[in-house]
Amino acid sequence: MLYRDAGQFKTGYAADMAVFPLREDRLGLALILLIAFVVVPLTGSAFFLNVVMIPFLIYGLAAIGLNILVGYTGLLSLGTGGFMGVGAYACYKLTTAFPDVNIIVWIFASGIFSCLVGLVFGLPSLRIKGFYLAVATLAAQFFLSWAFQRVPWLYNYNVSGAIEVPTRTLFGAAVTGPNASPAVRYLVVLSTVALLTLLVSNVVHGRIGRMWMAVRDMDIAAQLIGIRLLPTKLLAFAVSSYLCGVAGALLVFMWYGSAEPDVFNINLSFTILFMVILGGLGSLLGSFLGAGLIYLLPIALRTISPAVGLDIAPSSIEHATFMIVGALIIIFLIAEPHGLARLWQTLKQKLRVWPFPY
Amino acid sequence: MLKRALAAALIGGTFAAAPVPASAQEGIYVPLFTYRTGPFSGSGTHIANGMRDYLTMLNERDGGIGGVKLIIDECETGYDTKKGVECYEAVKGKKPVMVNPWSTGIALPLIPKAAVDKIPILSMAYGLSASADGTRFPWIFNPPNTYWDGASMIIKHIGQQEGGLDKLKGKKIGYIYLDAGFGKEPIPLLEQLAKDYGFELKMYPVASTEMQNQASQWLGVRRDRPDYMIMYGWGALNPTAVKEAVKINYPMNKFISVWWPSEDDARGAGPGAKGFKTLNWHATGTEFPALKDIEKHVLGKAGSQTQKETFGEVLYNRGVYNSLLIAEGIANAQKITGKKQVTGEDVRRGLENLNLSAARLKELGFEGFADPIQLSCSDHNGHKAAFIQEFDGKTYVKVTEPITPLTEKVKPLLDAAAKEYAEKNSGWPARTEPCDKSS
DSSP states (O other), X not given: OOSOOTTOOOOSHHHHTOSSOSHHHHHHHHHHHHIIIIIHHHHOOHHIIIIIIHHHHHHHHHHHHHHIIIIISOOOOOOXXXXXXXXXXXXXXXXXXXXXXXXXXHHHHHHHHHHHHHHHHHGGXXXXXXXXXXXXXXXXXXXXXXXXXXXXXXXXXXXXXXXEOOOOEETTEEOSSTTSOHHHHHHHHHHHXXXXXXXXXXXXXXXXXXXXXXXXXXXXXXXXXXXXXXXXXXXXXXXXXXHHHHHHHHIIIIIISEEOGGGGSHHHHHHHHHHHHHHOTTOHHHHHHHHIIIIIHHHHHHHHHHHTTOOOOHHHHHHHHHXXXXXXXXXXXXXXXXXXXXXXXXXXHHHHHTTSOO | OHHHHHHHHHHHHHHHXXXXXXXXXXXXXXXXXXXXXXXXXXXXXHHHHHHHHHHHXXXXXXXXXXXXXXXXXXXXXXXXXHHHHHHHHHHHTXXXXXXXXXXXXXXXXXXXXXXXXXXXXXXXXXSOGGGGBTTTOTTEEOOXXXXXXXXXXXXXXXXXXXXXXXXXXXXXXXXXXXXXXXXXXXXXHHHHHHHHHTOEEEEEEXXXXXXXXXXXXXXXXXXXXXXXXXXXXXXXXXXHHHHHHHHTTOOGGGEEEOSOOOHHHHHXXXXXXTTOEEEESXXXXXXXXXXXXXXXXXXXXXXXXXXXXXXXXXXXXXXHHHHHHHHHHHHHHHHHHOOSSOOHHHHHHHHHTOEEOHHHHHHTTOXXXXXXXXXXXXXXXXXXXXXXXXXXXXXXXXOSOOBOOOHHHHHHHHHHHHHHHHHHSTTOOOOOSOXXXXX
16 A cells, blocks of 8 residues: 555656566665665664674675675675785785875775685686585685785784784864764765766666676576686676675774674674575675674663663573574574575565455 | 565564664673684683673672672673674673673774774783773773783793893794784894894794694794794684694694693694693682683573583683673673762772772682782773793693793883784774872
8 A cells, every 4th residue: 555556657768677566666776775874863862883883884895795794696605704804914014004095995905805706716706516616615714714824914913913903083073083973974985985886786687787697597508608617606706805805894894993804704704694695695685684683683782681681691591592593593494494695585575455355 | 475575574674673772770790702603612602601791690609799789791792893892782782891892803893983882802911902992092901911922921931931031032932823814923022132132033924714723834843943833723723723834743842832722722633732831820720719610600501501611721721810800890880880889980980999909809709810900090901910831731731930031131022012903003093091099
C-alpha cells in the first residue's frame, strides 16, 4: 500500500536502469544518509560513535571489498586480513615519511599499495579455482602476517613492534590521534565509506560488474562471449584489495589508534568472510548487514544484559555471547542460505503486495 | 518469512536503541579489565580473582576507601586488543579513577588517550617500559619494575651463578618469548647486554596462535644448546614451554622466567619441572592479615569466583598487589585533595605520591608481603628489586636475596626510548601537570 510501484512510470532508459527504480527506495536511502550524516553525529554518544558506528562502517567497507571478489567474481579469498594490514602499514609509513600531506590523501593512497599486493597474489587465480585459490590467498595472509612481525622497517623500528598513530589534522580539527573527537572521526569514516560505496555501486552495476558476474556464473561461457579472463579476474583482485586496504587504514587510524601485527591475523580474514556469507554474496547492502550482524550482535548482547538488570559475570556473558552468536549464525543460514540481503528482498516483495498478497 | 523478518527488524531496533549504561552512582568507580575466557584465561583468571577480592574485601570490611564505596566493574577483554579498546570506551563515560589494561597490547593504544581523557593507567610491571618516565608520561604508571629491569635482573642472576658478569663472555643465552608487544619489549636491552658482556643471544619467538605448539622452538634449543634460557611468556605459552623443556631434559635450574608463570604452569609438567625459576617481587601464601581478611570477608561469598586452592598462589597475590596499588592511589588522592569522591586527575596525583613504606605496609596488613616502594613525579616505576623463586614440585620458594636491576644499563636506554616515543608521536604533549611537593 505504502510501498509499491503502481503509478511510477519510467519514461527513459536511464530511469529504467536506475539502481533504485522506486521512489520509496530513493527516499529511504536519502533518509538513511540524512540520519547517518546529521542525526547520528549530533546525538550519538562517544561510546555509540566509537564502538558501534565507526567499526561497523569500517567492517562494512572491508566486507564490500571481499564481496567484489567472493560474491561478484566467485573467487574465494582468505587474505583479507593481510590486505587490510598492507593498507594500514602503507598509510603509517606514508604519513610518518611525509607528515605534511593530508592524512585523507594517504588513507586513499594506501589502498593503492594493497591493490598492488593484491594483484601479485591474484595472478594464480587464472589457473586455480575454488578451494585451491583459497589456499593460495591463505599463503598471502601468512606471508603478510609474517612481514608485519618480522620487517622492522614497516613499523619504523619501534621497540614495541606496534604502529602508533600520530595526530593529524584536517581544516584545523584533529582527525587522528587521541585528541580527535569521535564525531569528526565518524564523519571522515562515513564520508569515505559512502563515497567508495557509491563508486563500487556504479562499477558493479555497469559493464565491469557484468563481466565479473559472467565469470562467476561460468567462466568458460564468459570467455566464449569475449571476456578476457585474466584482466577481469585481476581487476576484481585489484578493486577488492584497494577497498580492503582503505578499510585497514581506517581501522588503525580512525578506530584503534595503534595496532600490533596480530590485529591483521587470519581471524580477521575469517570474520570478514563470515560477514560476506551471512550478509549475502554479491550484494552491497548485504555487506553492511553482515558486518552489522557479526560485529554488533556481541556488543548488543553485552550491553543489553546489564541494561535489563541481569547481574551476570562478564565472563559468563562472554561465553554466552559465543554460543548465542554461533547459534544465530546457524539459524540465519538455515532460514535464508542466501544471506540477509535476500531476506530484505523477500521482505520488499511482500511489502509491494501488502495488504493483499497473492 | 515476513513475520520473521519483522521480528528480526524489531530485535535489531531494540539493540540500536539499547541505552548506553547509566553513569555510575555514588562511589568510586574502579573498572577492572579482566580475562577469564580465551587462551590467556589460565593466567588471567587468578589475576582477576586477586584484584577483585581485595577491593571487595575493602568494601566489606571498611565500607570502601575513606568511607566511599568502590564500584567494582569487570570488563572481559579476552586479552584481545579490540575488546580492550571497546572496554575502555565503555567505561570512559562512567568517570573511572584509573584503568588497569592487563595486556601490553591494550596498554599501547590507551597510552596516548590517558592524558586527553584524564584517566591514569596503571600497568603494573607490564606495558611500555619507557612509560616509567613520569616527565614524559605523566598519566602512565608501571611500578614496581619494567620488563627491562626484569631482563637485567635475570642476566645479573646468571652472572651470579657463573661467578661474575664478566664470566658471561662466550656463553650462549636463549630467549623464548611471546611474539607480541610484551615479549619483544626486552629485546633491545638483551641485545645491548649481549654486546656489553660478550654473550651470544639466541631468540625463539612463539606466535600467539602457536603457543601450544612449541616443538620447533625447542628443537632449536636442543640444537643450539644455550647455557641458560630466559622466558617471557603468558597464558598457554608458559605451561607448554615448561613441558617442552622437561621433555628435552633441559636443566631446569638454568631456565629462568620473568614474573608471570603460575604454579599451574609448572605443575602440569610433572616432577621434572622441579627447579624451574621465575622472578617475583612479592610473597606467596596467605599468612598476611590482609589476606586473612579476604578469607574472612570474601571467599566463598557471592561475587567471589576464587577457588580455595588457588587462594594465595603467586598470580592471585599478584592481583592483590595490583589492587593494593589501586587502593593506595585512591587513599593518597583523598589525603591530598581532602575530597572523598576523587576523580582520575586526583588519583594521578595520588599515584605519583605513592609511598608504601614498611610501616604503611604493616598498617595495611601486608607486613613482609613486598618491598617498600615510593614513586615520584619523574619516576613512575620505582625500578625495585626482585628475587628468584624456585619451583619445588608444589609451590614456589624464594631462593635468592632481592636482585637489583642493572640501572646503569637500563636507565640510558629507557630515557632514549621515552624521548624517541615522544619524538615519533609528533605533537606529544609536554608535561603540564604540576608536581605535588607534599611527599
